[in-house]
Amino acid sequence: MTSDLASLSDKEAPALGFHEHDHDICVSEALAEAEKRCAEQGLRLTPVRRKVLEILLQEHRALGAYTILDLLRDAGFGSQPPVAYRALDFLVENGFVHKVERLNAFVACAHPGENHSPAFMICRVCDAVAEAHSTPSKGALGAAARAAGFQIERTVVEAEGVCPACADKADP
Amino acid sequence: MTSDLASLSDKEAPALGFHEHDHDICVSEALAEAEKRCAEQGLRLTPVRRKVLEILLQEHRALGAYTILDLLRDAGFGSQPPVAYRALDFLVENGFVHKVERLNAFVACAHPGENHSPAFMICRVCDAVAEAHSTPSKGALGAAARAAGFQIERTVVEAEGVCPACADKADP
DNA sequence: ATATCTCATGTGATCTTATAACATTAGCAG
DNA sequence: CTGCTAATGTTATAAGATCACATGAGATAT
Numbered sequence: 001m002t003s004d005l006a007s008l009s010d011k012e013a014p015a016l017g018f019h020e021h022d023h024d025i026c027v028s029e030a031l032a033e034a035e036k037r038c039a040e041q042g043l044r045l046t047p048v049r050r051k052v053l054e055i056l057l058q059e060h061r062a063l064g065a066y067t068i069l070d071l072l073r074d075a076g077f078g079s080q081p082p083v084a085y086r087a088l089d090f091l092v093e094n095g096f097v098h099k100v101e102r103l104n105a106f107v108a109c110a111h112p113g114e115n116h117s118p119a120f121m122i123c124r125v126c127d128a129v130a131e132a133h134s135t136p137s138k139g140a141l142g143a144a145a146r147a148a149g150f151q152i153e154r155t156v157v158e159a160e161g162v163c164p165a166c167a168d169k170a171d172p
Numbered sequence: 173m174t175s176d177l178a179s180l181s182d183k184e185a186p187a188l189g190f191h192e193h194d195h196d197i198c199v200s201e202a203l204a205e206a207e208k209r210c211a212e213q214g215l216r217l218t219p220v221r222r223k224v225l226e227i228l229l230q231e232h233r234a235l236g237a238y239t240i241l242d243l244l245r246d247a248g249f250g251s252q253p254p255v256a257y258r259a260l261d262f263l264v265e266n267g268f269v270h271k272v273e274r275l276n277a278f279v280a281c282a283h284p285g286e287n288h289s290p291a292f293m294i295c296r297v298c299d300a301v302a303e304a305h306s307t308p309s310k311g312a313l314g315a316a317a318r319a320a321g322f323q324i325e326r327t328v329v330e331a332e333g334v335c336p337a338c339a340d341k342a343d344p
Numbered sequence: 345a346t347a348t349c350t351c352a353t354g355t356g357a358t359c360t361t362a363t364a365a366c367a368t369t370a371g372c373a374g
Numbered sequence: 375c376t377g378c379t380a381a382t383g384t385t386a387t388a389a390g391a392t393c394a395c396a397t398g399a400g401a402t403a404t
Binding site for chain 3: 044064065066081082085104
Binding site for chain 2: 101102119121123124130132133134135136138139140141144145148149150151152153154155156157158159160161162163164167
């Protein structure tokens with residue numbers, strides 16, 4: 001049940017602001033971590049896949065596939081949709097990236113390696129996305145599923161609302 | 173915390189099977205109920221809106237906007253996307269219909285009138301969708317939101333997995 | 345009754361998101 | 375080096391959603 005307040009508030013600012021250096025370190029650490037996990041699990045973190053992950057880590061917010069594709073092209077990779085979607089498929093399948101269904105957008109996982117049942121808080125004002133953990137099998141949904149004999153394999157839990165930063169701006 | 177086992181199992185069959193008569197009654201009752209609520213609340217359940225609701229009740233499963241649009245055209249209504257989207261917007265806004273984000277599809281509300289925090293169970297084999305209630309403010313997500321100072325306005329809770337009917341078919 | 349205002353609908357164009365299909369290339373196993 | 379498998383490149387198209395503007399239908403006020 002972790003929440004990333006940080007990601008809720010730093011979206012409107014350019015991805016690289018005062019904390020540029022720190023963020024660079026955080027990106028490269030996350031990339032190194034991903035490389036390690038791929039090596040361990042026999043997964044191939046190819047250049048496109050690595051670049052897509054790097055983009056999402058760098059931006060630190062939810063990006064649409066076509067935005068990612070633009071950035072891929074800028075970096076000299078193929079510029080057709082499947083290039084981005086295939087890399088995203090790989091990253092999502094292996095838990096490096098999550099898809100935010102409400103936004104049809106993708107965001108780097110904030111808790112890589114851990115057991116994944118992500119939940120997202122999405123600010124409708126600034127579009128910032130924070131990742132938390134959810135415990136789907138516990139609450140009402142889990143009970144309903146058990147009652148119905150439905151086998152849950154994956155859950156989408158997304159809350160839409162107003163982040164603290166935007167709430168402060170609204171009523172001062 | 174209600175669950176609709178029915179809607180999980182009757183999707184592969186044509187929408188109108190053995191239970192045709194019963195289902196017709198259930199559709200017309202739901203329509204009458206909707207008309208009553210609209211009258212009470214000063215909402216206009218116009219012909220297109222009513223037809224879209226009728227389609228979703230009749231089919232009793234999640235339909236994409238363009239499928240609905242095709243059925244609208246068959247029924248003599250306009251055939252351009254905004255016709256369907258506008259009717260769906262109205263129905264969703266007023267709680268007669270829900271959008272299933274995972275499927276980019278729409279389904280008639282199974283618990284109209286009640287307080288809405290729907291949760292869905294989506295069978296990845298047969299695409300059937302069952303509606304249950306969720307209690308977002310309770311579990312892990314609610315706690316994370318409170319901790320972060322995030323104001324939840326709406327939640328998307330969708331579980332993907334295998335419905336009992338499809339599970340039975342898989343391992344007999 | 346009719347002018348007018350508002351909300352709803354019709355329509356064409358466009359935009360965004362996602363996938364299908366097939367050719368090409370890279371890395372690895374024999 | 376050969377042949378296999380996985381990944382990438384590229385073209386085309388499907389599927390989902392919105393914009394902008396014209397038309398129509400109902401209510402309200404004169």
